[in-house]
Amino acid sequence: MVNYFRYLQLKNPLQAALEAFYPPLCRLCGDSGDSGIDLCLGCQESLPWNSPACPRCAMPAQGQDLPCRCINEPWPFTSATVPLLYEGAVATLVGGFKYHGNLAQGQLLGKILSKALEASEKSLPRHLIPLPLHYRRLRQRGFEQTNELARAISKDNPSIIPTPILNRRRATSQQSLLAASQRHANVYQAFEVNARTLLPKHVALLDDVVTTGATAISAAKALISAGAERVDLWAVARASINS
Ligand SMILES: [Zn+2]
Ligand SMILES: [Zn+2]
Known part of the structure; x- marks a missing residue:
């Protein structure tokens, strides 16, 4: 098991x-x-590292067989790398980055993810697809957090190319304000791939924090219907379902 x-x-x-x-x-x-x-x-040393974790869905693992029970559930990702848990200092860094525009904290989080990818010894795709905000939320926030993370990863590993080809078809409610049961419906068919793009066969989808995975799953389905054969999930932190 990787010790990040x-x-x-x-x-x-x-x-x-x-x-x-x-x-x-x-x-x-x-x-x-x-x-x-x-x-x-x-x-x-005192960061809440998500290790050991399931290599397929990145749920924290405690001594069970891996992949975990995700193997029996619909899960479009071949592998998942999510090095941190969304709690304590990690929640502070992510909050400072997303909600207060502290881009240096975003670069730090991107660098931690990049080091975790290097450590994972998984086969890494060249194309990294940031999960986009809807343009209205982008206008409020002033920056796209997943683009910032992608920039940090690509700076650390220049063979990985940020490829922003996903669009949000419609605005969705903020997932963190909804119950777990409502999250899949909220983001159902919320994404589309830029029609002029020839999609590489193996891509990684990049998100900041994964909770139920509903948003990432919806985006991965759009990539698979546009021709991707393998989609990996990369994110900074895993939140518990109640977050
Ligand atoms: Zn310190
Ligand atoms: Zn799993």
Whole structure:
């Protein structure tokens, strides 16, 4: 099972040299950052890591056989990489990023996800498809959070190309305000693929926080009906269903 925290500690020579000139600072406590990440060692260690987790649906796993019970349920993703749990300091970082426009916190979260992908040893697609906001919400927020995360991942791993080809067909209610049972209906057929795009066979869908997975599932179905043969799910954090 991948230990994401240990993986953050690995440094390459360029990273070590950069750190000597531009030492990173911890975005949670203000101490010196570590391993090229804007988090000190203590804060990295105390993050709520989602490990061990099911490699197919990223639900936290506690000693059961893997893949977990998702193997018997409709789940369009071949694999899922979601390194953190949405609680404590992670909820603070995600909230600062999404609702207060702290883009540096978004870059940090993107970098953590990127390191987790490297650690996962899964076969990674070249095309990363950010899950889009509806244009009205985008206008309110002023930035697309999944594009920001995609930028951080691609900066860390230039062979991964952000490919923003999904559109929201209609505005949907905010999923976090709905009961779990209402979430699938809210996002049913909410997405479409830009018709002029030739879709690669293997793609990753990028979201920030996954709860029931209803939004991501709806987006994955749009990608599969447009010709994708394998869709992986990448997200920063897994929230419990009651979040
Ligand atoms: Zn710290
Ligand atoms: Zn599972």
